[in-house]
Amino acid sequence: MAEPTDLRARAEQLDRVDPLADLRQRFVLPPGVYLDGNSLGPLPRAVPDRLERVVRHEWGQGLIGSWNSAGWFTLPLRVGDRIARRVGAPPGSVVAGDSTSVQLFNTLVAAARLRPGRRTLVSDVANFPTDGYVAGSVARLLGLDLVLVDPSEPLALARVLDGHLAVLTLSHVDYRTGVLHDMAAVTAAAHAAGGVVVWDLAHSAGALPVDLMGAEADFAVGCTYKYLDGGPGSPAFGFVHPRWHDVAEPPLTGWLGHATPFALEPEYRPAEGAARLRVGTPPVLSMAALDAALDVWDEVDIADVRAKSLALTDLFVEACQGLLEPFGVQVVVPREHARRGSQVCLRHPDAYPVVQALVERGVVGDFREPDLMRFGFTPLTLRHADVLDAVDVLADVLASQAWREPRFARRAAVT
Amino acid sequence: MAEPTDLRARAEQLDRVDPLADLRQRFVLPPGVYLDGNSLGPLPRAVPDRLERVVRHEWGQGLIGSWNSAGWFTLPLRVGDRIARRVGAPPGSVVAGDSTSVQLFNTLVAAARLRPGRRTLVSDVANFPTDGYVAGSVARLLGLDLVLVDPSEPLALARVLDGHLAVLTLSHVDYRTGVLHDMAAVTAAAHAAGGVVVWDLAHSAGALPVDLMGAEADFAVGCTYKYLDGGPGSPAFGFVHPRWHDVAEPPLTGWLGHATPFALEPEYRPAEGAARLRVGTPPVLSMAALDAALDVWDEVDIADVRAKSLALTDLFVEACQGLLEPFGVQVVVPREHARRGSQVCLRHPDAYPVVQALVERGVVGDFREPDLMRFGFTPLTLRHADVLDAVDVLADVLASQAWREPRFARRAAVT
Numbered sequence: 030m031a032e033p034t035d036l037r038a039r040a041e042q043l044d045r046v047d048p049l050a051d052l053r054q055r056f057v058l059p060p061g062v063y064l065d066g067n068s069l070g071p072l073p074r075a076v077p078d079r080l081e082r083v084v085r086h087e088w089g090q091g092l093i094g095s096w097n098s099a100g101w102f103t104l105p106l107r108v109g110d111r112i113a114r115r116v117g118a119p120p121g122s123v124v125a126g127d128s129t130s131v132q133l134f135n136t137l138v139a140a141a142r143l144r145p146g147r148r149t150l151v152s153d154v155a156n157f158p159t160d161g162y163v164a165g166s167v168a169r170l171l172g173l174d175l176v177l178v179d180p181s182e183p184l185a186l187a188r189v190l191d192g193h194l195a196v197l198t199l200s201h202v203d204y205r206t207g208v209l210h211d212m213a214a215v216t217a218a219a220h221a222a223g224g225v226v227v228w229d230l231a232h233s234a235g236a237l238p239v240d241l242m243g244a245e246a247d248f249a250v251g252c253t254y255k256y257l258d259g260g261p262g263s264p265a266f267g268f269v270h271p272r273w274h275d276v277a278e279p280p281l282t283g284w285l286g287h288a289t290p291f292a293l294e295p296e297y298r299p300a301e302g303a304a305r306l307r308v309g310t311p312p313v314l315s316m317a318a319l320d321a322a323l324d325v326w327d328e329v330d331i332a333d334v335r336a337k338s339l340a341l342t343d344l345f346v347e348a349c350q351g352l353l354e355p356f357g358v359q360v361v362v363p364r365e366h367a368r369r370g371s372q373v374c375l376r377h378p379d380a381y382p383v384v385q386a387l388v389e390r391g392v393v394g395d396f397r398e399p400d401l402m403r404f405g406f407t408p409l410t411l412r413h414a415d416v417l418d419a420v421d422v423l424a425d426v427l428a429s430q431a432w433r434e435p436r437f438a439r440r441a442a443v444t
Numbered sequence: 445m446a447e448p449t450d451l452r453a454r455a456e457q458l459d460r461v462d463p464l465a466d467l468r469q470r471f472v473l474p475p476g477v478y479l480d481g482n483s484l485g486p487l488p489r490a491v492p493d494r495l496e497r498v499v500r501h502e503w504g505q506g507l508i509g510s511w512n513s514a515g516w517f518t519l520p521l522r523v524g525d526r527i528a529r530r531v532g533a534p535p536g537s538v539v540a541g542d543s544t545s546v547q548l549f550n551t552l553v554a555a556a557r558l559r560p561g562r563r564t565l566v567s568d569v570a571n572f573p574t575d576g577y578v579a580g581s582v583a584r585l586l587g588l589d590l591v592l593v594d595p596s597e598p599l600a601l602a603r604v605l606d607g608h609l610a611v612l613t614l615s616h617v618d619y620r621t622g623v624l625h626d627m628a629a630v631t632a633a634a635h636a637a638g639g640v641v642v643w644d645l646a647h648s649a650g651a652l653p654v655d656l657m658g659a660e661a662d663f664a665v666g667c668t669y670k671y672l673d674g675g676p677g678s679p680a681f682g683f684v685h686p687r688w689h690d691v692a693e694p695p696l697t698g699w700l701g702h703a704t705p706f707a708l709e710p711e712y713r714p715a716e717g718a719a720r721l722r723v724g725t726p727p728v729l730s731m732a733a734l735d736a737a738l739d740v741w742d743e744v745d746i747a748d749v750r751a752k753s754l755a756l757t758d759l760f761v762e763a764c765q766g767l768l769e770p771f772g773v774q775v776v777v778p779r780e781h782a783r784r785g786s787q788v789c790l791r792h793p794d795a796y797p798v799v800q801a802l803v804e805r806g807v808v809g810d811f812r813e814p815d816l817m818r819f820g821f822t823p824l825t826l827r828h829a830d831v832l833d834a835v836d837v838l839a840d841v842l843a844s845q846a847w848r849e850p851r852f853a854r855r856a857a858v859t
């Protein structure tokens with residue numbers, strides 16, 4: 030069983046003219062087809078040497094002096110500026126550090142403080158759980174009402190964006206369905222209601238063009254270990270729109286967010302701009318790996334990334350529709366490009382063991398409760414032909430019922 | 445100019461019988477005398493190889509599968525258990541992750557929630573600033589009164605530990621003066637007033653015996669890049685006493701603190717025990733370096749560390765008193781061993797340029813506003829003779845007035 034010849038010919042033609050084709054060599058790629066770069070991006074070849082230098086030279090020889098001489102101290106802002114270029118934010122408006130959960134907590138409280146007297150914090154029911162958990166905690170701390178909304182229902186958002194709105198927080202791309210929300214339109218609607226917006230860019234930064242300034246977004250947070258390839262648990266980032274630079278009051282008032290950290294003043298005075306999103310001493314090793322990972326991105330035009338991402342998901346969707354629907358597989362992806370992130374899900378009642386059987390054959394995707402196989406498409410490292418190879422393996426696993434072997438049903442801690 | 449011969453003879457004798465002497469070989473030590481291990485510990489030789497393996501093999505080859513197969517997912521708890529052994533805490537009560545500032549915020553809010561209706565949050569004026577900044581932010585969020593107290597004044601603490609006390613937070617060792625507080629007595633006094641206590645172990649974990657359970661401490665946070673040698677910005681840790689395991693409600697409700705993170709449930713249910721102090725995805729590279737750094741500690745008896753620390757500071761104090769007081773240097777350290785951490789400060793009106801001149805000659809300490817030279821003593825890597833060598837260099841810098849060269853007066857970003 031194989032996909033129609035015209036799809037294969039199209040994939041090969043797309044690979045021949047792919048402007049990003051050479052970037053693949055800048056990464057370490059194990060055999061098989063890795064479609065989980067939306068969970069953990071592959072290793073950029075620049076990272077091991079950089080880490081070796083940071084550890085043996087900067088830490089081992091430079092010791093405490095490296096906070097100045099190796100620029101450790103300025104890493105959160107320098108790396109933040111590099112991320113800023115990927116998300117349509119100006120220099121000085123993005124800080125790298127902490128986890129996405131911590132960045133979200135910090136920006137949500139800061140956002141709510143800009144709207145005293147208003148009483149709702151609106152969050153996406155389809156958000157990654159941490160977003161809902163953190164929104165719930167912030168609502169409790171500030172005495173706000175948490176309102177959950179399903180933004181895929183056309184009128185749901187409109188109903189809750191009213192005069193009570195303090196803060197709306199949404200994922201730019203839904204982590205399960207891959208739906209891409211219209212950042213500018215949603216932000217405008219929240220602003221019209223008098224609220225402020227905090228966007229979660231976990232599944233869009235590095236995957237597609239993001240224009241925080243163009244959309245007038247107030248705050249944003251995001252993840253760097255997915256499409257930005259920063260490594261396992263690499264630092265997250267936070268964005269504050271320049272209009273809020275001097276008034277935002279994040280609650281995580283660690284010493285590095287102070288205007289003059291080394292004066293060790295007894296009173297907290299926040300640093301200017303987004304620098305106030307710095308909290309404690311940054312994890313230099315993880316931050317340096319991220320910094321090295323971003324080198325590749327300096328050579329990338331995000332429009333090329335987006336075009337390739339859509340070509341990859343189109344190919345995948347068409348091949349799946351042709352080959353997999355007979356096995357009861359349902360393709361879950363927005364048909365319109367304007368509403369599509371860089372992932373495709375397949376729904377199947379036995380999604381869990383099917384994913385495990387696939388992984389064993391070198392096609393790595395992940396499982397999301399209750400019945401989704403999720404596949405991410407990373408344009409810097411994938412070839413169009415890889416996508417069709419993956420669908421062929423998937424068709425074979427389903428046709429042969431190889432996934433029914435009992436070992437594939439065992440749940441691991443992380444799925 | 446040199447210290448009296450009897451001090452040198454004593455140092456040499458102590459080095460000959462030092463049970464920790466061999467551990468020095470387990471670290472990379474640049475030339476000179478490094479007395480800043482209380483800011484950033486030196487590089488353990490086990491770290492570079494471990495990081496290389498994590499990066500090239502676990503990330504590069506294992507990719508997303510390494511969350512299970514390489515145990516990334518359990519690192520915060522496994523590393524937490526290793527730290528627990530250093531601070532008198534039982535397995536399952538310590539979690540590694542985030543920065544000290546974030547851990548402090550999380551535990552302070554959790555602590556205050558155990559005492560609803562009470563209205564004061566008492567913090568140490570001499571605390572490292574981040575502690576005061578974070579305490580101020582928590583007081584604001586929860587509507588508590590922040591009360592600052594100087595615990596070195598004998599009656600000051602007693603005055604504020606009253607029926608209004610919700611939470612007391614103190615540094616176990618003062619980051620400037622090196623004063624070690626009596627954890628058990630202070631905790632008992634706070635408990636007698638009906639409050640709970642959050643200890644900051646930044647300058648005691650790995651420096652001296654800490655007995656959180658013996659002292660009945662409620663919560664604690666600490667730093668691993670100082671005496672525990674975890675590397676620049678290595679993850680901090682948080683401790684929750686087992687009596688609070690099932691009731692503590694930390695506000696940073698990230699997905700990894702959930703009882704079943706991978707079920708991706710919409711409602712937050714905290715994990716059992718200290719595992720609820722996990723927040724977001726941990727920075728694996730920094731966490732793995734810390735894990736490797738802790739290997740050395742498995743072989744160390746903390747009683748030996750304490751005995752050597754006191755011998756080192758005694759030697760330093762005696763040598764300074766003999767050689768440096770003629771230059772207007774005042775030794776700032778508690779005379780009593782029971783009240784002394786593992787550091788000594790020297791007060792001098794030109795402390796800043798003197799420290800810079802010392803650094804240039806290979807004797808590395810640091811400067812703390814307004815007039816303190818601070819020297820940390822790390823028993824795993826220092827020899828007793830090193831301490832006297834350092835004092836000799838210091839005496840020479842002062843006698844020759846070498847520190848008056850204008851370049852030593854220029855302030856760097858991090859001092």
